[in-house]
Amino acid sequence: MPHIQADGLTVEFPLYHLGARSLKKRLLAKSPLRLREDESHRVVVSALRDLDFHIGRGERVALVGHNGAGKTTLLRTLAGVYEPVGGRLEVEGLIGSLIDPTAGMDQSSTGRENIVLRGLFRGLSERESEAMAEDVAAFSGLGEFIDVPVRNYSAGMQVRLSFAMATVMEPQVLLMDEWFLAGDAAFMERAREKLAELVGNADILVLATHDMSVVREWCTRAIRLDGGRIIADGPVEEVLGPAQPVPRAGEPAEAAADGPQP
Numbered sequence: 542m543p544h545i546q547a548d549g550l551t552v553e554f555p556l557y558h559l560g561a562r563s564l565k566k567r568l569l570a571k572s573p574l575r576l577r578e579d580e581s582h583r584v585v586v587s588a589l590r591d592l593d594f595h596i597g598r599g600e601r602v603a604l605v606g607h608n609g610a611g612k613t614t615l616l617r618t619l620a621g622v623y624e625p626v627g628g629r630l631e632v633e634g635l636i637g638s639l640i641d642p643t644a645g646m647d648q649s650s651t652g653r654e655n656i657v658l659r660g661l662f663r664g665l666s667e668r669e670s671e672a673m674a675e676d677v678a679a680f681s682g683l684g685e686f687i688d689v690p691v692r693n694y695s696a697g698m699q700v701r702l703s704f705a706m707a708t709v710m711e712p713q714v715l716l717m718d719e720w721f722l723a724g725d726a727a728f729m730e731r732a733r734e735k736l737a738e739l740v741g742n743a744d745i746l747v748l749a750t751h752d753m754s755v756v757r758e759w760c761t762r763a764i765r766l767d768g769g770r771i772i773a774d775g776p777v778e779e780v781l782g783p784a785q786p787v788p789r790a791g792e793p794a795e796a797a798a799d800g801p802q803p
């Protein structure tokens with residue numbers, strides 16, 4: 542049964558090339574909770590500290606928190622990109638990852654070739670994969686660029702392709718960073734239905750975002766991170782509070798309420 546279980550999950554990043562000893566000392570003194578010196582005398586950032594949570598089938602979880610809180614690190618750790626340095630993590634189920642647009646793509650192959658490879662990887666026959674590539678190519682709206690190597694794509698084109706490819710994966714555990722929801726308006730208009738389908742068919746959604754209206758629309762539960770720790774975990778209404786009234790012209794929107802902090 543698809544689920545995610547984390548016990549004492551801890552992720553750290555060493556900071557290389559910090560230079561002078563005095564700089565190290567200053568950093569460690571300024572942020573003793575987030576930074577520490579390890580056994581090899583490297584300064585390390587505690588990106589995720591001792592997280593305990595369980596996400597079960599049917600849950601749609603938003604990761605919220607200010608810049609640097611640990612949202613993307615947690616998504617990437619769930620996707621297997623980062624290895625925890627402490628604790629235990631179990632992710633059961635086929636993972637679909639909309640975190641880094643070029644992850645899992647061969648840059649020297651064309652968009653079409655990448656789609657076919659994904660199909661073969663999923664166990665489809667060559668003929669099925671090629672037929673699927675036709676549909677995905679049409680949905681991506683990349684036109685003739687579908688037959689150009691991916692390394693020549695613009696950032697927006699890469700998002701289009703990875704989004705289109707994700708729709709054919711049928712993942713059980715869908716991991717998504719918010720910028721996948723921020724493609725160009727015309728494409729997102731068309732993609733919305735597919736996205737709803739993708740989310741609806743997944744057993745678990747974990748979405749990192751600053752946009753509280755997106756959280757309310759897509760999620761049932763929110764985990765608030767701060768400084769790499771969980772400071773709140775519960776139903777969306779409980780963690781975010783009641784929805785703010787729609788702002789009038791000139792007033793900040795609710796989305797900004799969780800935006801960057803100095």
Ligand SMILES: Nc1ncnc2c1ncn2[C@@H]1O[C@H](COP(=O)(O)OP(=O)(O)OP(=O)(O)O)[C@@H](O)[C@H]1O
Nearest residue numbers: 554555586588606607608609610611612613614615
């Ligand atoms: N590759 C890395 N090397 C060193 N430190 C890193 C690395 N990736 C993240 N960090 C650090 O880990 C912490 C958490 O970063 P993360 O990107 O997960 O935050 P976030 O909540 O996703 O922020 P944002 O909302 O700005 O995207 C930060 O202090 C950041 O500096």
